[in-house]
Structures are given as C-alpha cells and as structure tokens.
Amino acid sequence: MKAFSLALHSIVSHRLSAILCVLATAAGIALLSSAFLFSQAIADGFSRNAHGIDMIVGAKGSPLQLILSSIYHADVPTGNIDMNDYETLKHYAQIKHTIPLALGDNFHGWRIVGTTQDYITLYKAEIAQGQSFAQDYDVVAGALTDVQIGSTFAARHGYAANSDDVHDFHLYKVVGRLKPTHTVLDKLLITPLNSVQQLHAHPDVDDPDAESERALGHQLTAVLVQTRGATALLNLPHQLNSSTNMMAAVPSYEIARFANTIGFGRNVIISLSACFLALSGLMLFAFMAANLANRRYDLAVLRVLGASRRMIALTIIFEALLLTLIGSVIGLIIGRILIATIFLSKTMISGFIMPQQLFTPQQADICFIGISILIGILSAALPARTAARSDLAGLLAQGRT
Numbered sequence: 001m002k003a004f005s006l007a008l009h010s011i012v013s014h015r016l017s018a019i020l021c022v023l024a025t026a027a028g029i030a031l032l033s034s035a036f037l038f039s040q041a042i043a044d045g046f047s048r049n050a051h052g053i054d055m056i057v058g059a060k061g062s063p064l065q066l067i068l069s070s071i072y073h074a075d076v077p078t079g080n081i082d083m084n085d086y087e088t089l090k091h092y093a094q095i096k097h098t099i100p101l102a103l104g105d106n107f108h109g110w111r112i113v114g115t116t117q118d119y120i121t122l123y124k125a126e127i128a129q130g131q132s133f134a135q136d137y138d139v140v141a142g143a144l145t146d147v148q149i150g151s152t153f154a155a156r157h158g159y160a161a162n163s164d165d166v167h168d169f170h171l172y173k174v175v176g177r178l179k180p181t182h183t184v185l186d187k188l189l190i191t192p193l194n195s196v197q198q199l200h201a202h203p204d205v206d207d208p209d210a211e212s213e214r215a216l217g218h219q220l221t222a223v224l225v226q227t228r229g230a231t232a233l234l235n236l237p238h239q240l241n242s243s244t245n246m247m248a249a250v251p252s253y254e255i256a257r258f259a260n261t262i263g264f265g266r267n268v269i270i271s272l273s274a275c276f277l278a279l280s281g282l283m284l285f286a287f288m289a290a291n292l293a294n295r296r297y298d299l300a301v302l303r304v305l306g307a308s309r310r311m312i313a314l315t316i317i318f319e320a321l322l323l324t325l326i327g328s329v330i331g332l333i334i335g336r337i338l339i340a341t342i343f344l345s346k347t348m349i350s351g352f353i354m355p356q357q358l359f360t361p362q363q364a365d366i367c368f369i370g371i372s373i374l375i376g377i378l379s380a381a382l383p384a385r386t387a388a389r390s391d392l393a394g395l396l397a398q399g400r401t
Contacts, residue, residue: 002311004318011319017287022327024283025375028276029331029368034338035269036364041339043259045072049184050251052122054233057081057089057240058222063249064258070101070222071251073111073184076159077103080219081246089223089246094232099224102196107153109161110145112172112189114196120178122224123185130176133192137199139172140190143180147189150174155199167199193220277375280327284320284379313384320380321373328372332365 011018050071058066059079068075090098099122102114113119117132120140130149133140141147152173157165172191180186197218225248227233237248336359 008318008322011322014287017290018323021280021284021287021323022330024276024280025324025327025372026331026334028273028278028280029328029372030334030338031269031273031276032371033332033335033365033368035273037335037339037362038342041343045184046255046259048182050255052226053224053251054227055225055237056222056249056251057225057246058249060245060247063247064254066222066247066249067251067254069103070224071184073103073113073188077221078247080221081223083218083220085244085246086220086223089225089240092236094228094236095225096228097226100193100220101222101224102193102219103221104200105155105157105167105196106159106161106163107155107172107189108146109159110142110147110187110189111159112139112155112191112196114191114193116193119224120185120190123181123183125178125181125185128177128179130174132176133190134175136192136195137170137172138175138191138195140176140178141174142186142188142190143178144186145177145189147174149177169199277371280324281375281379284323284376285383287323288316288320288380288383316384317377317380320376324372324376324379325369328369331372332368 050067053071056066056070058070058077059081061078065075066078069077086098086100089095097118099116099118100114101119103111105112120132127140128143130140139147141149147153150173152171154166154168154171156163157167172189172195174189178185178190201218227236233250237250240246240248
C-alpha cells in the first residue's frame with residue numbers, strides 16, 4: 001500500500017505529463033472500443049433485421065441499394081415495380097410467402113412504409129398502445145418515433161423531413177404504437193399498402209411530377225420474399241434477373257460482400273488505435289524515465305530509510321499502471337459515447353438501432369483493459385529495474401541536483 005501511495009503522489013506532482021499519458025491511452029482505447037462496438041452492432045443489426053427474409057425483389061439497379069433501402073431503410077430505393085409483376089411473382093412455385101412494401105414518403109424524417117400486417121408479424125412486434133391498422137390511412141408507429149396516438153399528419157414526399165412536397169390529399173391517423181423490437185421497425189411508421197398507393201394516385205395537378213406520382217398508385221417499391229428451401233433460393237434470383245424486368249437480391253450474399261468492404265475501414269481504425277496505443281506506451285516510457293531521473297536521490301533516501309528494492313520497483317510500476325488504467329476506463333467511456341452519438345443520429349445511420357450491449361460491460365472490455373495493463377508494465381519495466389538497481393552510495397554522495 002505504501003508503494004501505491006508513493007506512486008499516486010508522484011502522479012499528482014507531475015500532473016501535466018500524467019494527463020498527456022492518460023489522454024494518449026484513452027484515445028487509443030476509445031478508437032479500438034468504438035471500432036469493435038460499431039462492427040458488432042452493424043453485424044448484429046444486419047442479422048436481426050434480415051431474419052426471415054430470403055430474398056428481395058425490386059426494380060433493377062444496385063442489389064445492395066435495394067437491400068439497404070428495403071430492409072434497413074438506410075438508402076433510397078432503386079425504383080418501383082408494377083403491381084401486375086407482383087401478382088405474377090406471388091404465384092411462383094418456389095415462393096412460400098411475400099410481403100409488399102411501398103416507400104417514398106416520410107413524416108419528421110420517419111419513413112412511412114405501406115405494407116401488410118405480415119410485415120409487423122415478421123419482426124414479432126406487439127402493440128404497446130392503441131391497436132393495429134384496420135383501414136386505409138391508419139398508422140402504427142414504431143417505438144422510437146415521436147408521433148402521438150390519435151394525432152393526424154400529412155406525409156411529405158421523399159425522405160427529407162423538410163421536403164416542401166406535402167401530400168395533403170388525405171391525412172394519416174396514428175392508431176397504435178408498437179413495443180420496442182430493437183429492429184428497424186422501431187423507426188418506421190407502418191400503414192396499409194393501399195394508403196401509400198392511393199395517396200400518390202391523387203397528386204396535386206400543379207405538381208411537375210404529377211404523372212410519375214400517379215403511376216405510383218399501381219406500383220410497389222420492393223417485395224420481401226420467403227422461398228421454399230435452399231434450392232429455390234439458389235435458382236430463383238437468376239431466373240428473375242434474366243427473364244423479368246425485376247431484380248432479385250439475396251441479403252445474406254450482398255451483406256457479406258458489404259461487410260468485407262466496411263471491414264477495411266474497421267481495420268484502418270484498429271490500426272490507427274494501435275498507433276495511438278503505441279504512442280501512449282512511448283509517452284509513458286518517456287514520462288517514467290524523466291520522472292526517475294528527477295527522483296533518483298529521493299528513491300535512494302527511501303532505500304536508506306528501509307524501503308526494499310521490490311518496493312521501489314513496485315512504486316514505478318504502480319505509476320504506470322494507474323495512468324494506463326485511468327486512460328483505458330476513460331477510453332471505454334468515450335468509445336461508448338461516440339457510438340451512442342452515431343446511433344442516436346437519424347441522418348448518420350438511420351436504418352439501425354443502438355445496440356443494447358452498449359450499456360453493459362463486454363468481454364472485449366477486459367481485453368482492452370488487459371492491453372493497457374500490458375502497455376503500463378512494458379513501459380515501466382526498464383525504469384523500475386533501473387530504480388531498483390541504483391547505486392545508493394553514489395547517489396547519496398552526489399546529492400540532490
């Protein structure tokens with residue numbers, strides 16, 4: 001305990017250098033922690049939101065864009081498909097079940113999704129207040145949306161909350177709110193499919209896009225598909241892509257490719273955090289070495305007063321461990337604040353929900369703290385050895401300089 005007290009006193013006496021060491025360690029751990037939490041949350045979000053969806057069918061374009069817009073609502077759709085094509089698609093022998101989606105409007109930035117009750121069932125959502133939609137223009141609100149039951153609103157065309165293209169032909173009415181599902185459903189406003197189609201079938205006559213909007217009354221944005229087994233999933237996408245004007249995309253395949261792409265960015269962040277941690281180790285070593293040079297006479301006096309070599313070495317090691325432990329704890333907190341900020345922003349990552357594990361200790365945290373402890377021990381090893389083996393007679397004879 002005496003060695004610990006001496007280490008704490010030394011840190012307080014050299015607080016500026018100590019703060020720099022702590023900040024360097026915190027920066028490295030924060031980057032490392034946030035990269036881990038972000039990749040974990042995205043992977044979990046991809047899996048949770050796509051559960052039960054074998055394939056997406058929509059307009060031709062980018063398969064990844066189709067998936068991001070239709071499952072995660074984190075992109076704009078590739079286009080629309082005609083209702084006649086959807087009716088034909090439903091009767092494919094390889095298809096077990098379909099869920100249509102009609103997108104294109106928002107309210108306060110929350111996307112409005114025209115669909116069927118099956119979409120709510122897909123995510124095993126339950127009604128928390130009110131009731132589910134029963135007629136056109138009824139809306140069931142996701143748990144994170146800011147609309148109130150009983151309120152009415154006019155949809156805005158597009159995905160910008162400040163769009164000046166307001167669909168006031170008919171107002172939506174909020175009739176229910178869902179319990180949290182920790183899926184993208186929590187950020188959506190769900191309404192019957194016919195609501196979105198009918199709303200666009202009666203555009204403002206002065207709207208320059210009136211003709212294209214009128215066509216939306218007979219169109220869908222995408223179809224979520226469950227197939228009849230692995231063979232159907234293997235053959236059907238190629239069949240649809242080659243013989244129809246629709247595009248089929250398999251979420252598991254496209255997301256795996258996307259994960260490889262963002263994996264590069266994650267590796268860059270991890271490499272950067274490793275550089276910060278290495279820098280913190282060098283700073284800590286420099287701090288301990290400089291501190292030792294200024295305290296050699298004091299340490300020699302402690303030896304004369306009865307302090308053992310082991311206690312002197314422990315004092316130096318405790319200093320380093322205190323600095324790295326404080327830095328790692330601060331880094332873990334900063335990393336969580338950073339991830340929370342990202343997930344709370346609808347514009348930065350609109351299709352994903354803040355991970356619940358963000359507020360609970362993780363096994364990875366132990367690894368990060370272990371890394372900081374290792375850095376502290378390595379940084380203090382040589383100064384501690386030097387302090388323990390100092391020539392007492394020579395230092396005392398030399399006096400304080």
